[in-house]
Amino acid sequence: MLPVTRFVNFIEQNALFTPGSKVLAAVSGGMDSVLMVHLLKATSIDFSIAHCNFQLRGDEALRDQEFCNNLATKLRVPFHTINFDTTAYAANNKISIQMAARELRYQWFDTLSRQTDSQAIALAHHQNDTIETILLNLTRGTGIAGLHGILPRNGMLVRPLLFLNRDEITAIITSNKLDFVEDSSNASAKYARNKIRLEVVPKLKELNPSLEKTFENNLKHFRDLELLLENEVIRLKKDMLNQQGDETFLLIADVKKLNPGRLLLFKLLQPYGFNETSVDDVLSVLDKHSGRVFKSGGYVLVLDRDKLVIKPRKTGERQEVTIAEQDHEVYYGSYKLNLLHDDSPLIIKDNPMATSVDAALLIYPLTVRAWQEGDYFCPLGMKGHKKLSDYFINQKIALHHKEEIPLLVNGNGDIIWVAGYRADERYKVNNNTKKVTIFEMYKLS
Numbered sequence: 001m002l003p004v005t006r007f008v009n010f011i012e013q014n015a016l017f018t019p020g021s022k023v024l025a026a027v028s029g030g031m032d033s034v035l036m037v038h039l040l041k042a043t044s045i046d047f048s049i050a051h052c053n054f055q056l057r058g059d060e061a062l063r064d065q066e067f068c069n070n071l072a073t074k075l076r077v078p079f080h081t082i083n084f085d086t087t088a089y090a091a092n093n094k095i096s097i098q099m100a101a102r103e104l105r106y107q108w109f110d111t112l113s114r115q116t117d118s119q120a121i122a123l124a125h126h127q128n129d130t131i132e133t134i135l136l137n138l139t140r141g142t143g144i145a146g147l148h149g150i151l152p153r154n155g156m157l158v159r160p161l162l163f164l165n166r167d168e169i170t171a172i173i174t175s176n177k178l179d180f181v182e183d184s185s186n187a188s189a190k191y192a193r194n195k196i197r198l199e200v201v202p203k204l205k206e207l208n209p210s211l212e213k214t215f216e217n218n219l220k221h222f223r224d225l226e227l228l229l230e231n232e233v234i235r236l237k238k239d240m241l242n243q244q245g246d247e248t249f250l251l252i253a254d255v256k257k258l259n260p261g262r263l264l265l266f267k268l269l270q271p272y273g274f275n276e277t278s279v280d281d282v283l284s285v286l287d288k289h290s291g292r293v294f295k296s297g298g299y300v301l302v303l304d305r306d307k308l309v310i311k312p313r314k315t316g317e318r319q320e321v322t323i324a325e326q327d328h329e330v331y332y333g334s335y336k337l338n339l340l341h342d343d344s345p346l347i348i349k350d351n352p353m354a355t356s357v358d359a360a361l362l363i364y365p366l367t368v369r370a371w372q373e374g375d376y377f378c379p380l381g382m383k384g385h386k387k388l389s390d391y392f393i394n395q396k397i398a399l400h401h402k403e404e405i406p407l408l409v410n411g412n413g414d415i416i417w418v419a420g421y422r423a424d425e426r427y428k429v430n431n432n433t434k435k436v437t438i439f440e441m442y443k444l445s
Contacts, residue, residue, distance in 0.1 A: 002176060003164070007039045010163040014152040017120040023047040023158075024080075024118040026109060027071070029064040029181040031173045032124035034071070036161055038178060040122070041075050047122070048078035050112055052105045054086040056097065060184060067181045080116075082108055098191065113156060120158045125150050127165040127212045130219065132196045139192075144229060147222040149215075165212040233267045240268065248272075248310040252286055255308065272299040272310055282308070291389075304398055323366040331444075332368040332406050335419075340438040354440040355408075355416075355423040358433045363411030370403045377415035378425040388415070395421065408439060 010016075017023060025040060027033040027049045040047045051068040053061050065081055072079035090100035109121050130149035137146035152162050161169070173180065186194060205211045236258075242249040250268070258264040266279045273296030274282075285292045285303060292303040295313065302309045321332045323339070330337050341359065375388040392402045408417040410427070417423045419441045429436055 002035075002039055002042050003172065004039060004042050006163055007160060008043055010152070011160050014158075016122075016153055016158040016160055017045075019045070021046070021119040022117055023120045023122050024109065024113050024116060025049050025122045026105070026124070027051050027068050028124075028183065029067045029071070030124075030183060030186075031178070031180040032126060032161060032169055034178055034180040035169055035173055036122060036124040037071065037075060037077075038176075039160070041077070048072075048080060048116060048118070049075075050109060051079070051081045052101075052108065053081065053083045054101050054104070055083055056086055056101075057183070057185065064181050064183070067179075071179075078116075080112055084108075110156075119156070121156050123157060123159050124161050125159045126161045126169060127163075127216060128197070128201070130162065131201060131212065131215050132193055134215070135196050135200060136193060139196075144222065144226050147219075148226055149219050149222075229263075229267065233264070236264060236268060246312055250308040250310075252303075252306055252308060256286065269301070269310075272296055272301070274299070274301065309398070320367055320369040323364070323368065325362075325364040330368065333404075334444050335368075335406055336442045336444055337368060337406075337408075338440045338442070340440070342436050342438060351440075352420050353442070354438065356429050356436045356438045357416055357423070357427045358429055359435040359437040360433070361410075361427050362416075362437060365411060366416070367409040367411075368406050369409060371405065371407060375407070375415060377418065377422075380423045380425050380428055382425060388418070391418070391422070397421075406441060 023040065023045055025033070025037050025047050027037055028051070037047070037049060049068060049072045051065055053065045055061060057064075069079050069081065084101070084104045086097060086100050086104060089104060090097050093100065093103075095103075112118075113121055134147060134149050150159060150162065152159055164172075172178075185191075201211070208214055240250055240254050255261070255265060261283065262276075262279060265283065266274075266276055269279060269282075274294065275296075278294050278296065278301075282294060282301065282303075288303070290303055290305045294301040298313055299310055300313050302311075321330050323330050323337075328339055330339075371388055371392075373389075376385045377388060377391075378384065379386055379391065388407075389402075397405070405421070406419040407415050408419060410416050414426065415424055416427050417439060
């Protein structure tokens with residue numbers, strides 16, 4: 001007898017799909033997927049069979065493809081199949097054969113599910129697959145999410161056989177005399193998952209014959225812990241993260257109160273692309289001087305006095321734009337710079353986004369760039385040099401903003417103008433000026 005009642009109960013308990021849903025069943029021809037489609041047929045669910053031929057096992061792969069076609073005919077359900085050049089895909093994308101096969105099949109399942117108007121893609125994973133996944137994750141290194149194993153539902157992917165273990169499936173297949181095909185590569189221990197299944201799990205079952213039941217109970221605890229952590233992180237995000245425009249602030253005092261600090265700070269920073277190593281680095285400098293910068297793929301985190309500031313990385317933040325003498329306008333990041341050459345010694349006043357410079361002192365090409373460590377200039381109206389970093393502090397410019405301020409730099413390396421703030425005393429228009437160049441900066445919308 002097929003375990004139809006347990007099958008239906010598991011589907012309903014985990015809300016895998018409703019009775020009227022169309023289901024795309026991924027079938028390899030092995031005993032797991034064969035049992036799954038027989039259970040789908042026994043419950044009168046509207047489904048079709050999808051089979052991938054990765055062209056890695058020669059005649060055996062063709063045999064599996066033909067078997068699945070015949071199975072679909074026997075069950076009177078639609079059949080879909082595709083042949084992949086998996087080896088070429090792996091080489092072109094510089095990934096392993098296993099990863100290539102995974103990407104190819106899931107891409108195709110996604111496309112096919114839309115073409116067939118299916119609401120779910122059924123995969124034949126069972127309890128032992130979950131055990132192997134957890135052990136594999138532990139071997140490679142994992143957080144708590146890697147301990148919950150294979151979920152019954154993940155988006156459109158559903159796994160209606162997770163209520164069964166491998167021994168139960170074998171017994172059901174045998175007692176019901178269901179035909180299936182065996183993938184010879186499953187007997188090879190050269191793949192990590194196979195090695196765990198063939199060598200590690202049997203040893204563990206010697207220690208605990210009820211390994212599957214023990215893992216099932218553990219999974220419930222792990223999933224509860226994961227839910228507890230997720231709820232705590234949601235609360236912390238609401239209490240700790242202060243959003244201003246495209247920037248996010250965390251007070252260092254609040255970060256120091258986190259317990260366990262490393263785990264919770266990682267969960268707070270993880271959505272911004274920061275890994276555990278970055279979190280360790282951040283924690284190590286909380287009591288150090290401001291100005292430390294950490295970068296992920298898409299964000300910058302700055303230690304700014306009493307807070308951590310997270311902001312998106314902007315393309316062009318570190319670009320340099322050169323200005324030739326004949327140029328009338330140039331673009332720098334989100335700014336446009338206009339140049340006007342005038343014979344009258346005009347002095348710009350009351351416009352921080354414009355400045356007038358003694359043209360005779362300009363050495364082309366000029367440069368527009370961001371602040372760099374060690375930069376200094378002579379602020380207009382003052383005597384002597386001043387480090388630009390000190391000037392920013394005096395002006396109470398947040399550390400994470402200083403890299404966004406355009407600097408106009410002369411051909412000899414002198415900073416002519418800190419755009420929006422102060423020009424350089426050495427380049428000001430005076431009574432001896434014969435010709436002036438006016439620079440006006442516009443922020444693009």
